[in-house]
Amino acid sequence: MLFDLEPKSKREDLFGRDNEVNAIVNFIRSKSRFLAIYGIRRVGKTSVLRVALNEASIPYCYIDARMLENDFTKRRLYQLISNYLTELSIKWRLEKPLGISQGQFGA
Structure with missing residues (x-):
């Protein structure tokens, strides 16, 4: 659902964030040790991270x-x-x- 306030978990629910998702997936797969995602509230940081984590197909713990x-x-x-x-x-x-x-x- 496009206009839901809950964070997204699937790429098809995001709009115009392919570059960010791909960059995070590549970062995760490179086994780098630290990633910071920052920005003002309600711009989709959590959604982009969740989609990337799901697409990376690795076990993760989101707190x-x-x-x-x-x-x-x-x-x-x-x-x-x-x-x-x-x-x-x-x-x-x-x-x-x-x-x-x-x-x-x-x-």
């Missing part, structure tokens, strides 16, 4: 930092990471046998 606004502690961050890794592990074990193992996070 929305707004979930930590009112409760920013190491324990809360580790809890979010652990929850996402559990979901990721289940998803990839069902879709692709990658042998992902999950350890415990301490605070």
Whole structure:
């Protein structure tokens, strides 16, 4: 849906962002270590990132930092990471046998 306020996950839902998506996919596949995406609010940063991550076909963990606004502690961050890794592990074990193992996070 083109005019939905929710971030997009599929390229066909984006308009005019092919260059950005391709650049991010190439960056991810080059195994570079740091990527910063910045800009003013509501211009599609999250959508471009989500589409690129989906197209890169790699396991990833996306954490929305707004979930930590009112409760920013190491324990809360580790809890979010652990929850996402559990979901990721289940998803990839069902879709692709990658042998992902999950350890415990301490605070």
